Amino acid sequence: MTKPTILVTGGAGYIGSHAVLALHDAGWPVVVADNLSNGRREAVPEGVPLIEVDVGDAPAMERLLADHPITAIMHFAGSIVVPESVTDPHYYYRNNTVASHALMGAAMKAGVRHILFSSTAAAYGAPEKVPLDEDSATRPINPYGWSKLMTEQMLRDVAATGAFNYGVLRYFNVAGADPEGRSGQASKGATHLLKVACEAAVGKRTHVDVFGTDYPTPDGTCIRDYIHVSDLASAHVLALEALIANPSESFTLNCGYGQGTSVLEMLDALDAVNGTPVKRVLGERRAGDPPQLVASNRRLVERLGWQPRFADTATIIRSALEWERRLPS
Numbered sequence: 001m002t003k004p005t006i007l008v009t010g011g012a013g014y015i016g017s018h019a020v021l022a023l024h025d026a027g028w029p030v031v032v033a034d035n036l037s038n039g040r041r042e043a044v045p046e047g048v049p050l051i052e053v054d055v056g057d058a059p060a061m062e063r064l065l066a067d068h069p070i071t072a073i074m075h076f077a078g079s080i081v082v083p084e085s086v087t088d089p090h091y092y093y094r095n096n097t098v099a100s101h102a103l104m105g106a107a108m109k110a111g112v113r114h115i116l117f118s119s120t121a122a123a124y125g126a127p128e129k130v131p132l133d134e135d136s137a138t139r140p141i142n143p144y145g146w147s148k149l150m151t152e153q154m155l156r157d158v159a160a161t162g163a164f165n166y167g168v169l170r171y172f173n174v175a176g177a178d179p180e181g182r183s184g185q186a187s188k189g190a191t192h193l194l195k196v197a198c199e200a201a202v203g204k205r206t207h208v209d210v211f212g213t214d215y216p217t218p219d220g221t222c223i224r225d226y227i228h229v230s231d232l233a234s235a236h237v238l239a240l241e242a243l244i245a246n247p248s249e250s251f252t253l254n255c256g257y258g259q260g261t262s263v264l265e266m267l268d269a270l271d272a273v274n275g276t277p278v279k280r281v282l283g284e285r286r287a288g289d290p291p292q293l294v295a296s297n298r299r300l301v302e303r304l305g306w307q308p309r310f311a312d313t314a315t316i317i318r319s320a321l322e323w324e325r326r327l328p329s
């Protein structure tokens with residue numbers, strides 16, 4: 001039986017492109033909507049239509065949804081850098097919350113039945129204890145987290161009217177690259193720890209700054225739960241199948257492995273994989289960083305039957321490093 005067509009917003013970006021690969025590999029017809037503000041045309045596989053459009057442009061999205069028979073939307077498009085959200089909150093609310101509102105309106109007009117949304121561990125703020133389950137308090141400490149949490153709330157309220165069902169996936173720190181080398185993180189001026197560290201490891205940067213060494217953690221640096229992007233992509237395919245199979249049910253699920261790694265542990269692990277140490281410069285804290293974020297993934301595993309394949313930190317690092325070596329400067 002032919003599978004229904006899925007619209008992937010932000011499908012030319014890092015995580016979205018891996019979801020497109022996972023969908024494509026599993027035989028789902030896909031259409032990508034991306035304004036290429038941080039995405040790359042080459043990240044979209046041949047044969048997958050890429051429509052260059054801003055998801056906040058409601059009339060344009062209505063036209064797109066009239067032109068393509070879309071059953072479900074995976075909504076990745078948005079702005080992603082926590083400290084940037086602190087310096088330019090207005091932009092973050094516009095590109096994340098307001099644009100999602102516009103997309104939702106277009107989806108309702110077109111009768112789209114399912115929406116899967118990229119949310120974030122930043123919704124939990126600076127939790128006192130980890131691991132975090134989905135019922136943990138949501139008190140963001142930066143505008144990025146709020147911009148996503150507000151979108152979650154809109155989805156919840158609109159879905160309650162019966163317009164569609166939704167899945168909210170709260171990703172913890174996404175890292176690594178497609179094991180087959182077809183995609184990876186490629187944006188210029190990247191700020192994510194492993195990406196920056198891999199750039200330093202292959203000589204594209206001189207060093208890695210360690211932002212803060214006085215956090216209340218064992219080695220003083222922030223702890224995060226790094227999840228391989230391809231394991232996250234497979235969670236998306238399972239979540240999509242669940243939304244379609246149970247149209248009256250919506251869900252919110254953490255996506256992480258439940259293992260915390262500090263900044264220094266990550267850099268040590270990279271040095272071990274790479275064989276030569278990357279220069280570290282210990283510095284001040286960065287704005288908006290919570291000390292630790294670690295997921296409980298019990299609900300994701302139980303509800304979707306998710307089985308991660310790349311949870312080993314060295315595996316994540318190896319894939320990121322291989323991708324970085326092949327990526328032109």
Ligand SMILES: NC(=O)c1ccc[n+]([C@@H]2O[C@H](COP(=O)([O-])OP(=O)(O)OC[C@H]3O[C@@H](n4cnc5c(N)ncnc54)[C@H](O)[C@@H]3O)[C@@H](O)[C@H]2O)c1
Nearest residue numbers: 010012013014015035036037038039054055077078171174
């Ligand atoms: N990377 C992480 O660790 C992480 C963690 C939690 C949540 N997320 C969320 O996952 C999603 C994807 O993140 P990513 O890391 O792949 O980032 P990315 O920047 O690589 O991908 C985002 C894509 O969306 C596009 N885009 C941005 N604004 C748009 C708009 N208004 N209209 C159309 N396209 C637009 C960009 O061009 C880009 O291709 C984001 O919503 C992000 O908030 C990421």
Ligand SMILES: O=c1ccn([C@@H]2O[C@H](COP(=O)(O)OP(=O)(O)O[C@H]3O[C@H](CO)[C@@H](O)[C@H](O)[C@H]3O)[C@@H](O)[C@H]2O)c(=O)[nH]1
Nearest residue numbers: 080082120121122172173191192193196209210211222289
């Ligand atoms: O050059 C760097 C970059 C980062 N860090 C630290 O490394 C940790 C992780 O930072 P980063 O990789 O930038 O990710 P986060 O700020 O934790 O945010 C990511 O992870 C969140 C979920 O936890 C997502 O919501 C965000 O979109 C995504 O950018 C933080 O303690 C940073 O201070 C450094 O010390 N040096």
